[in-house]
Amino acid sequence: MNHWIVAPIVLPAILAPFIIMVLRYHLDLQRIFSVAGVVALLGIALTITAQASGGDIQVYELGDWPAPFGIVMVLDRMSAMMVLLTALLALPIVLYAIGSGWDQRGNHFHALFHFQLMGVCGAFLTGDAFNLFVFFEVLLIASYGLMTHGGGSVRLKAGVQYVAYNLLGSTLFLFALGTLYGVTGTLNMADIAVRVAELPPEDTALLRVGAVLLLLVFCIKAAVLPLHFWLPASYANAPLPVAALFAIMTKVGAYSILRMYTLAFGPEVEATQGLVGDWLQPAAILTLAVGAIGILGAHHIARMVAFCAIASMGTLLIAISLFTPEATAAALYYIFHSTLATALLFLVADLVMERRGGAITPKPPMPQSGLVAALFFVGAIAIAGMPPLSGFVGKLLVLDAARDASNANAVWFVILVGSFVTIVGLARAGSLIFWKSHDVEYAGEDAPEEEETDERSAPEPQPGLAFTAVFGAVAGLILLTLFAGPALEYTSKTAEQLFTPERYISAVLGGEE
Amino acid sequence: MELLRRIFPHPQLTILLTLVWLFLANAPSLNSLVFGLILGIIIPFVTQPYWPDRPKLRNWPMVIEYMLVVLWDIVVANVTVAKIILFKRDADRQPNWVCIPLELRTPEAITVLAGTITMTPGTVSCDLSAQGHNLLVHCLDTSDPDAVRDQIKQRYERRLKEIFE
Amino acid sequence: MSLFLIAALPFLGAVFPALLIRAGRNAAASAAGLTTFLALMGLLIHSPAVLRGEVIAARFDWMPGLGLNANFMLDGLGFLFALLILGIGLLIILYARFYLSREDPMGQFYTYLLLFQGAMVGIVLSDNILLLLIFWELTSLSSFLLIGYWKHLPEGRQGARMALAVTGGGGLAMIAGMLILGNIVGSYDLSVILQNKELIQSSPHYMPALILILLGCFTKSAQFPFHFWLPHAMAAPTPVSAYLHSATMVKAGLFLMARMWPVLAGTDAWFYIVATTGLVTMLLGAVIALFKDDLKALLAFSTVSHLGLVTMLLGFGTKFAAVAAMFHIINHATFKAALFMTAGIVDHETGTRDVKRLGGLRHLMPITFTIGTIAALSMAGLPPLNGFLSKEMMLEETVHTTWLNSHCLVPGLAVLAAVFSAAYSFRFVSHVFLGPQRDDYPAKPHDPPVGLWLAPAFLVILVVLIGLYSAAIVGPLVAVVSSAVIGGEKLPYYSLKLWHGFTPALYMSVVATLGGLFLLALHRRGEQIWNALPRPEAKVIFEAIINAFTRLSRLITDELHNGVLSRYAVIFVTFTVGLGYYAYSTGTIGIETRVPLPAQIIPIIGWICLVGATLGIMWFHRNRLLSLVLIGVVGLIVSIAFNYLSAPDLALTQISVEVVTMILLLLSLNFLPTETPWDSAPARRWRDAAISVVAGIGSGALIYAIMMRDFAFPTISDFHLANSYKGGGGTNVVNVILVDFRGFDTFGEIIVLGIAALIIYALTESVLSTNVRGYLLNRKPHWPQSGDAHPLMMVVVTRVMMPIALMVGAYIFFRGHNQPGGGFIAGLIVAIAYLMQYMASGYTWAIERQRFYYHGTIGWGVLIAAATGLGAWFNERPFLTSDFGYINWPPLEEFEWATAMLFDTGVFLAVLGAVMLALDSLSRFAWQPGMAQEFPMDINPLRDDPPEEEEKEQV
Amino acid sequence: MMGFAIHFAFACFGAAIIMCLWRIITAEGVGTRVLALDTMVINTIALMILYGLFKGTEIFFEAAMIIAMLGFVSTVAYARFMLRGNIIE
Amino acid sequence: MEALVASAVGVLTAAGIFLILRRRTFPVILGLSLITYAVNVFLFATGRLALNAPAVLNKYEEVPYTDPLPQALVLTAIVISFGMTAVIVMIALSAYLSSKDDHIDMTAQDCVDAPGEDA
Amino acid sequence: MEFIFELLIAFFLIVSGIFGFVGSFGMIKLKDPMSRLHAPTKATTLGVGGVLLASICHSVLIEGHLSLHELLITLFLFLTAPITALFIAKWHIHRHEKPEDLPDAGEDELWATHAVEQVEDVPDHSAN
Numbered sequence A: 001m002n003h004w005i006v007a008p009i010v011l012p013a014i015l016a017p018f019i020i021m022v023l024r025y026h027l028d029l030q031r032i033f034s035v036a037g038v039v040a041l042l043g044i045a046l047t048i049t050a051q052a053s054g055g056d057i058q059v060y061e062l063g064d065w066p067a068p069f070g071i072v073m074v075l076d077r078m079s080a081m082m083v084l085l086t087a088l089l090a091l092p093i094v095l096y097a098i099g100s101g102w103d104q105r106g107n108h109f110h111a112l113f114h115f116q117l118m119g120v121c122g123a124f125l126t127g128d129a130f131n132l133f134v135f136f137e138v139l140l141i142a143s144y145g146l147m148t149h150g151g152g153s154v155r156l157k158a159g160v161q162y163v164a165y166n167l168l169g170s171t172l173f174l175f176a177l178g179t180l181y182g183v184t185g186t187l188n189m190a191d192i193a194v195r196v197a198e199l200p201p202e203d204t205a206l207l208r209v210g211a212v213l214l215l216l217v218f219c220i221k222a223a224v225l226p227l228h229f230w231l232p233a234s235y236a237n238a239p240l241p242v243a244a245l246f247a248i249m250t251k252v253g254a255y256s257i258l259r260m261y262t263l264a265f266g267p268e269v270e271a272t273q274g275l276v277g278d279w280l281q282p283a284a285i286l287t288l289a290v291g292a293i294g295i296l297g298a299h300h301i302a303r304m305v306a307f308c309a310i311a312s313m314g315t316l317l318i319a320i321s322l323f324t325p326e327a328t329a330a331a332l333y334y335i336f337h338s339t340l341a342t343a344l345l346f347l348v349a350d351l352v353m354e355r356r357g358g359a360i361t362p363k364p365p366m367p368q369s370g371l372v373a374a375l376f377f378v379g380a381i382a383i384a385g386m387p388p389l390s391g392f393v394g395k396l397l398v399l400d401a402a403r404d405a406s407n408a409n410a411v412w413f414v415i416l417v418g419s420f421v422t423i424v425g426l427a428r429a430g431s432l433i434f435w436k437s438h439d440v441e442y443a444g445e446d447a448p449e450e451e452e453t454d455e456r457s458a459p460e461p462q463p464g465l466a467f468t469a470v471f472g473a474v475a476g477l478i479l480l481t482l483f484a485g486p487a488l489e490y491t492s493k494t495a496e497q498l499f500t501p502e503r504y505i506s507a508v509l510g511g512e513e
Numbered sequence B: 001m002e003l004l005r006r007i008f009p010h011p012q013l014t015i016l017l018t019l020v021w022l023f024l025a026n027a028p029s030l031n032s033l034v035f036g037l038i039l040g041i042i043i044p045f046v047t048q049p050y051w052p053d054r055p056k057l058r059n060w061p062m063v064i065e066y067m068l069v070v071l072w073d074i075v076v077a078n079v080t081v082a083k084i085i086l087f088k089r090d091a092d093r094q095p096n097w098v099c100i101p102l103e104l105r106t107p108e109a110i111t112v113l114a115g116t117i118t119m120t121p122g123t124v125s126c127d128l129s130a131q132g133h134n135l136l137v138h139c140l141d142t143s144d145p146d147a148v149r150d151q152i153k154q155r156y157e158r159r160l161k162e163i164f165e
Numbered sequence C: 001m002s003l004f005l006i007a008a009l010p011f012l013g014a015v016f017p018a019l020l021i022r023a024g025r026n027a028a029a030s031a032a033g034l035t036t037f038l039a040l041m042g043l044l045i046h047s048p049a050v051l052r053g054e055v056i057a058a059r060f061d062w063m064p065g066l067g068l069n070a071n072f073m074l075d076g077l078g079f080l081f082a083l084l085i086l087g088i089g090l091l092i093i094l095y096a097r098f099y100l101s102r103e104d105p106m107g108q109f110y111t112y113l114l115l116f117q118g119a120m121v122g123i124v125l126s127d128n129i130l131l132l133l134i135f136w137e138l139t140s141l142s143s144f145l146l147i148g149y150w151k152h153l154p155e156g157r158q159g160a161r162m163a164l165a166v167t168g169g170g171g172l173a174m175i176a177g178m179l180i181l182g183n184i185v186g187s188y189d190l191s192v193i194l195q196n197k198e199l200i201q202s203s204p205h206y207m208p209a210l211i212l213i214l215l216g217c218f219t220k221s222a223q224f225p226f227h228f229w230l231p232h233a234m235a236a237p238t239p240v241s242a243y244l245h246s247a248t249m250v251k252a253g254l255f256l257m258a259r260m261w262p263v264l265a266g267t268d269a270w271f272y273i274v275a276t277t278g279l280v281t282m283l284l285g286a287v288i289a290l291f292k293d294d295l296k297a298l299l300a301f302s303t304v305s306h307l308g309l310v311t312m313l314l315g316f317g318t319k320f321a322a323v324a325a326m327f328h329i330i331n332h333a334t335f336k337a338a339l340f341m342t343a344g345i346v347d348h349e350t351g352t353r354d355v356k357r358l359g360g361l362r363h364l365m366p367i368t369f370t371i372g373t374i375a376a377l378s379m380a381g382l383p384p385l386n387g388f389l390s391k392e393m394m395l396e397e398t399v400h401t402t403w404l405n406s407h408c409l410v411p412g413l414a415v416l417a418a419v420f421s422a423a424y425s426f427r428f429v430s431h432v433f434l435g436p437q438r439d440d441y442p443a444k445p446h447d448p449p450v451g452l453w454l455a456p457a458f459l460v461i462l463v464v465l466i467g468l469y470s471a472a473i474v475g476p477l478v479a480v481v482s483s484a485v486i487g488g489e490k491l492p493y494y495s496l497k498l499w500h501g502f503t504p505a506l507y508m509s510v511v512a513t514l515g516g517l518f519l520l521a522l523h524r525r526g527e528q529i530w531n532a533l534p535r536p537e538a539k540v541i542f543e544a545i546i547n548a549f550t551r552l553s554r555l556i557t558d559e560l561h562n563g564v565l566s567r568y569a570v571i572f573v574t575f576t577v578g579l580g581y582y583a584y585s586t587g588t589i590g591i592e593t594r595v596p597l598p599a600q601i602i603p604i605i606g607w608i609c610l611v612g613a614t615l616g617i618m619w620f621h622r623n624r625l626l627s628l629v630l631i632g633v634v635g636l637i638v639s640i641a642f643n644y645l646s647a648p649d650l651a652l653t654q655i656s657v658e659v660v661t662m663i664l665l666l667l668s669l670n671f672l673p674t675e676t677p678w679d680s681a682p683a684r685r686w687r688d689a690a691i692s693v694v695a696g697i698g699s700g701a702l703i704y705a706i707m708m709r710d711f712a713f714p715t716i717s718d719f720h721l722a723n724s725y726k727g728g729g730g731t732n733v734v735n736v737i738l739v740d741f742r743g744f745d746t747f748g749e750i751i752v753l754g755i756a757a758l759i760i761y762a763l764t765e766s767v768l769s770t771n772v773r774g775y776l777l778n779r780k781p782h783w784p785q786s787g788d789a790h791p792l793m794m795v796v797v798t799r800v801m802m803p804i805a806l807m808v809g810a811y812i813f814f815r816g817h818n819q820p821g822g823g824f825i826a827g828l829i830v831a832i833a834y835l836m837q838y839m840a841s842g843y844t845w846a847i848e849r850q851r852f853y854y855h856g857t858i859g860w861g862v863l864i865a866a867a868t869g870l871g872a873w874f875n876e877r878p879f880l881t882s883d884f885g886y887i888n889w890p891p892l893e894e895f896e897w898a899t900a901m902l903f904d905t906g907v908f909l910a911v912l913g914a915v916m917l918a919l920d921s922l923s924r925f926a927w928q929p930g931m932a933q934e935f936p937m938d939i940n941p942l943r944d945d946p947p948e949e950e951e952k953e954q955v
Numbered sequence D: 001m002m003g004f005a006i007h008f009a010f011a012c013f014g015a016a017i018i019m020c021l022w023r024i025i026t027a028e029g030v031g032t033r034v035l036a037l038d039t040m041v042i043n044t045i046a047l048m049i050l051y052g053l054f055k056g057t058e059i060f061f062e063a064a065m066i067i068a069m070l071g072f073v074s075t076v077a078y079a080r081f082m083l084r085g086n087i088i089e
Numbered sequence E: 001m002e003a004l005v006a007s008a009v010g011v012l013t014a015a016g017i018f019l020i021l022r023r024r025t026f027p028v029i030l031g032l033s034l035i036t037y038a039v040n041v042f043l044f045a046t047g048r049l050a051l052n053a054p055a056v057l058n059k060y061e062e063v064p065y066t067d068p069l070p071q072a073l074v075l076t077a078i079v080i081s082f083g084m085t086a087v088i089v090m091i092a093l094s095a096y097l098s099s100k101d102d103h104i105d106m107t108a109q110d111c112v113d114a115p116g117e118d119a
Numbered sequence F: 001m002e003f004i005f006e007l008l009i010a011f012f013l014i015v016s017g018i019f020g021f022v023g024s025f026g027m028i029k030l031k032d033p034m035s036r037l038h039a040p041t042k043a044t045t046l047g048v049g050g051v052l053l054a055s056i057c058h059s060v061l062i063e064g065h066l067s068l069h070e071l072l073i074t075l076f077l078f079l080t081a082p083i084t085a086l087f088i089a090k091w092h093i094h095r096h097e098k099p100e101d102l103p104d105a106g107e108d109e110l111w112a113t114h115a116v117e118q119v120e121d122v123p124d125h126s127a128n
């Protein structure tokens, strides 16, 4: 019995109440414990990743009830990888939130942050469909709190929309789960897989409805067109470190699609034939297109980065929708990249917004302009998939994996043209924000020295820490590039594991070969 | 004694709650009694701050008498109301307001009186006056508001005054 | 020196200037120079081997999974280009140190420059086309930074973006081309690809690959119609222009065409695409160059023209042409870099680059004059300079070229281009240096310090020497380079010498020179004609297109994401229903296997109430209070239905949640408008109604279909029914599922609830710390308030009700494991009991008597639940494993204990705390300063007007 | 006979509920509607107990009791809202 | 009976969606509540309907039991949606108080010009 | 004996059914809002009380075990019905009655519902 498997869930679940109860009035201690918690989570994630990398699938039976009757957590390569990614993402973000002073602009930031991590890790680890719903709700509700952290009328309004849309999504999740249970009589994912494979033909219509509704739920999270509408306004209006953390939320959707549609509703399963292939890829292609167009058309840096997130989800889902081991390996690599890159760009956008506001128009130069510009440049390169960062590798992987697909031409065209539009859009924004400001200065346009506008942050923010955090994200991208070889090897083996679901099933259900 | 008062801030409530527990459990047993008693002690202790002043019941036989009177009135007068509702033309009915000057001062007593008035058909207690010296009652059908007032004062208020004050 | 190190040195060097800039400009320049010098030396170490025809390789398996490996190779072609990049780079570093002014951030400059240099070296040394792509795109990025170096100049910014768009875009096309190529061959290693000419050229994917790769090359090398970015990139500081656009970046495209020559060239497609493009570019560039007044623009278009020349040569596909191309690349690099530096010196010293404002500088700046003239004449193709030699070879080759059966077209146009080429070269000399001295130069011109002219001087010496002793100086190099280009095959016959006899090429050269002089003489006239001609301004068109696309994108984006939630929801619903229907219709469904339960009168009445209330809500929804009342009906019916259908736990939960929700909504409605105005037109409402009805039919039909069929397999709940008592110690299976079988769900669920309360609290704090507080204090209620906020009777009844309600809560809690009930419902009931007190006596009065602290209650709840779960670890069992047993304390009857109860206690506390915190927070919005009350009820005759005997007692 | 009585009672309370619904929908003031809702709740309690009696089961008791206890709270909340706007002050 | 339940689910869903498509926060919240009822009943009904068979084990006799699992799921769902409702009510209220506007839609001004900057 | 018990129970049920019906019917039939208040508050309460009584009788007399928990429901209803009525009456007074329409409140001058602090806050008598 390997208790490490639940540790990523239990740790934040205990830490967060502790922060609320004991440390409520001690911001410094909250920060220390919060960072320590993230570091510990990282340690746990590394441990379980090491354990999973052997290729064995480990199962943790909560309450000591065997699957499929109780809830199980399943540690395989993919879940370990996703937990690791979560922890890796959380560290720079929590440091940034502290450094920028965002955490003190409202109450309970750190507690909500850890609850969110709990939800995300739980969603990655669980092997039970309804438990997945519960963790979705945990991460969602924490995200509602984080999104509206600090208040402000526009943010709150965006928050209402975000919550309303996602509540609709949660409702759909329940419809889907109900349908699946109503047909198969089980909730355990592995058990669903077994039963779906043996399903009598006269029940396929209902099962297919359930499967497609479930897919739609995940597509909402993954911001697949036309279910992506919740994303731009909410990400753009959220506190940007929070938006950076949300980079992992869309991945939860992607992860769930991969999980359910390799395990239970795979392309070779007769009952669910053709449910994904027919439309997921076109939708993903459109997602990328809309994302890229949004980047070019954005008026505001935060909104632009939000569209970057959409575009990168488009690319990711194109890879996922191919449903081949090779493409899945590419997708998994791309998940790592796009999460870090999106987060980085959101953090940089926050640096920009804190200094000059986010409108993509020329304004007088800001403090530390050069450094911020350099970081923006790095982030832009990463998200646009330009070399030398991992985005380029990821893009090559996806393109390479798509080459034998039936509509490879469309995929290639959209990915490449999407990159082009992204590059043009980012260059335009960067030039207007960072370069044209010098023009404003040279042209002698009045540069009203904005007095300390942020009167709420009583203790001085520590920009050093904030920059360190951003550099951390950059370092992550660089490492991901340098060690692309081993990373790709890991994701390839992960994909291989995903495409042999029998191992997962027998690990969970115990020897039912 | 002081300690006892602290532990049992409200013995009547303790008894009431223990009874409630026994009703809830619906199967008399020693376990239920013990458990109910424990809760019956804990809960008054916990809720103590919410009843800063509490009435003393002085005349227990009168309590019984009062309850019987009221029950009887409820049953009898309900029939009257049913008749009015079912058979009387709405236009023939004479709804009326009645003001009842109160001699009662204890909130609990006033509450019981008002409740009684409402539960006995034909009348509903609607409001207290601004300092609580009068009770406003609405009659469903009466041609003689003063009679209603006198009956209420006679039948209920008198007894309540004996019980509470 | 390892090829890795040579490729890495510039990148390492890029770090230093940025770090060293505090140490001064010289330190930065020295660091840049030193690393470049080291890399150059490392390269030169390999020269003997390269000149022997050996290929040096270095391999590192970076991503074997993808085939992207860090493989480098150094052959003649790579050597030549690396030499140019590093050699000229070194000169540029020197030159830039003196050229840039004090205000310019020099650290940044050298960093960008070295990044660029590294990328270029990477391109020419790559032995893996994916690796090459990386460096290729890196050049686009670093040149973007270099061109935009002077951020304050709009031309710089626009030029940089244009360059990035064009070259980066071309690079993207090339990615596709390279992937196709690698796919054809089965490897991304150049050395492997270059061995597979037949395979590639016979592949059906040859054409797309060719076109895509050429797109990359043409954009990078500024071939028509992508030539327009190059002149605008001249907004960069002159050292950058000199480096990027004479020696390096634009040559990258040529390099790649040369690199791929063995496998791509030789087909008709190659010839017609490449040669034609080259020819057109050569001619067009030359013509435009003649009419440019900006010195750098003139040189830029001349560069375009010469790039066209080389492209055309490569496009011919013959070995001889390839040799000529390589030779011209060397020559062009030398004279063009020198010319750019000259132009930079002139600009630097006179303060202008406008030809019209210059002239007569030869006496003022003799050294510059000498350098510039020699270089320009070489460009014009005059003997004995190196430009002459390669131009001869080019003209010679055109004579043998047939274009669509025409023998004259190519040579004719080539000569025409040469004429213009000579003309602008002469113009450079005559209009800048010759002619009368002027007195209106913006600055006082004189020769620059040696640091500025040393580098161009060195280059013109090369120009002359190569012209005179070409075979000796560059002969071996040309040979080895050319042999690399033609794929190691036997070199064609050629000779690098000035005099080949009276060949057609010689006549053509003479024509070109004379024609050039003639054109220069007619320049003024020609200029008038040129200016009168309507001609498309590529930059304007490009920007118009980009702006149009930006505007279109903005329009699409803003129109699509217009912030209207209802539209998003409509799309969501229709998409979901549509796909659901699709999924259903593509599957099969069997006949009904279950007999429906009979519908008795009571359920029918319930149904009528439910439907009536629901439709009522739809109809009356604008009256918000009424909607709430109707929602109350719905909630009531639903919970009774649960009870009726054998789900008592659900009924209890639903009804308690109902009450709390109602209180919550009423609390918020106090601040919201009580009426919803008409917002949407009737047509829209009907559309919405139609969509809703379709969705409703969908969900109803779905559940009907499910209910009418049996499970396809036995459900897992059989296990729960069988093990609930045995393994979980409880007879209420639902509760055992909640606290035991699926306790982890419940654990998550209480956390959700706790978070909800936290959010509400946090938002309250946030909102009340803004000016909203002032608004709230001054706002008028919706309608006049009645008197008697805390009626006496309510208070009295609450005093009785609350303890009883708590008792009921306790009862529901303790029986939960075995009978309907449990921690959740109990928590709600207790919370409602407290709320009753709040409502009766008021918030301030009640809160003062509140003995528990809500945050702590939630926290303890979650922690107790977690601790119960963790307790199992000590028992070496998984998280949340429960245990139970029986206690026998006579005279009491035996009773059960279960850790699940402890877990349920956690649930209870979390729920209680969460509900209280949420409602408490909302109540704080309504707080007013005068609200603090001393007494639980407003009217109390006993207090205000005690009966007489008590008065007496008190006295 | 008891069966008849129960069915009679069912019919009476069922009709009562429908009348309450009618009142809720058609009444002109919210006060009457709240009253009708409260009445509906009480009628529902009667129906639940009746049904339990009819089927000889106790599972309706707790729900009926909770409804009796909590229905009052929501009625008071509505009324307080109409009287004072703020239901907890 | 099944038809009654199914049609009730349908009606609740339809009304819920209709209200969600309104343009003010309050009706949208009402709509979400309605659709929550719908989905709770839906989920509950996937266990198939049964009368007089609560899943409370009877120690004395063999009696039929309804499927307890969907009930447990619905319980969890009810609780979660209660939390969600509370949150959206609060956010909507805060948004209204901050802007004195209870439109649920973002205006062009909101979503284009100044995301997050008023904070 | 059993028959008599059943008869008794049936009697309770029928009476309570009638009162339950009357309670709601009154709400439909009676025209003025104050009168409507009478019907449900007591007729319905009595109706439910009858059912509960029947239930108690059934378990005690027929099934032979003491089951008094129905009394709790009765207790709650009797405790709460007057409060419900009071609040609804107050709502009516607040919205629809002017002080001069009500009987004189004696020395207290105003009824509590009308006794608001500011004079201008005396309710306007618009609908709702």
Ligand code: NA
Residues within 6 Å of the ligand: C738, C746, C749, C824, E075, E076, E079
């Ligand atoms: Na629960």
Ligand code: NA
Residues within 6 Å of the ligand: A062, A063, A064, C740, C741, C743, C880, C881, C882, C883
């Ligand atoms: Na357990």
